[in-house]
Amino acid sequence: MGPAHALAFLVGLLSAVHCLGMCTGVVGALSYSLPATMRQRPRRLVTMVLAFNLGRIGSYTLAGALWGSLGVILLLTGAHPWFFGTMRWVAAMIMVGIGLHVAGWFPRFALIERVGGPLWARLEPLGRRLLPVRTLPRAMLLGMIWGWLPCGLVYSMLLSTPVHTGILASALYMGCFGAGTLPTLAAAGVFAGRLYRVGQDRRFQAVAGVGVILLALMTLLFEI
Template sequence: MLLSAFIFGLVSSLHCIGMCGPIAMMLPVDRNNPAKKVIQILLYHSGRLTAYASLGLVFGILGKGLYLAGLQQQMSIIAGILMIAIVLIPEKILARYNFSKPVYRIISKVKSSLGQQFKKKSYKALFTIGLLNGFLPCGLVYAALFGAIAMQNETLGVVYMVLYGLGTIPMMSMVVYFSNWISLPIRNKIGKVIPYVAVCIGMLFILRGLGLGIPYISPGNMSLFVRGEAHCG
């Protein structure tokens, strides 16, 4: 299941080109020093990974609470359904029910701070841009967080989201280097792959929760995921 996080991140990055691509294109990196530019881009990604890891920790703890409540199988099924729903429901409908409204003021401050960081060219600013970028609202990040909840463990929740973030790095880095090559028609074409992959990953979580006795995919026992701690009877 952890491998699915990296694959989901890799495919999600096709969507990121349209949403976060402009941020990557405007990064205050040194265009004349290739070595320095690589370090600056890595700092930006490190910031994003830190944000994803923080979210993974919070949602992993939530998942652990649900696990202790004996809801591990139901949780996996619900997580799979929600992951599928997010990519299949038209964005126009989701826009009517903006889940970010309760924290709108916080998001506004994040966007404002993000804009201020672009005026700077320090290494700290690049890390901060990535950090703030990682906390911006994104439907596919929300879908990944459902996977983090289903990990039922704070450590695995962090690992899941870090792997998701690592999957987004190749394409997001290409945006910085080949921004002119990745045109809107190309983004639209490759973006059509996202729903298919998200549905497949969502189905894996659903099968996992059903406990059909299929090795590695849908084990029949209640210990659906590798646990970080021992449980003694």
């Protein structure tokens, strides 16, 4: 673990507003897909929500490994260093756009999330077949499908993974990012969307958005 992985974790923490805005509906649907007897037992509900999120983070980690393998292939084929530098700048600029979007100053940035639309159109029906969720393995599998939901923030993090060459390092990078999002989305799952109002607070949006922008600039300043 190095500075890049700590940064990925911080980005995940500060992406709370984006996560609440994009995933609250999904989290609520997952929670309400559980039998009423599970929802009424706090310990059981927390366990299932954690299973959903572990599956989601597992998908982020897998995506990081797959994308990181591209960096290894490019190195083996003699890619020039400028390519990785360009990727780092592109990832940072996308992250700045996300910060502006989170702060409410650049709503059109959400259009970038349409890139993953075709893949999600194929995966979403598979998720429906897993409902209602009654077991932990089923919850984790549904969470793994949820992990491929189109998200500009995830895309920007993925773009930076080839910079940290190595499949394991890239997988860990995305895993750290996913771990940073865990507190917000786990809480949203347990409270079944009641945190949505917090995410709509303009002051909270602005602070979180500026935080993401500062972290994006740090990736360029310290070349991590």
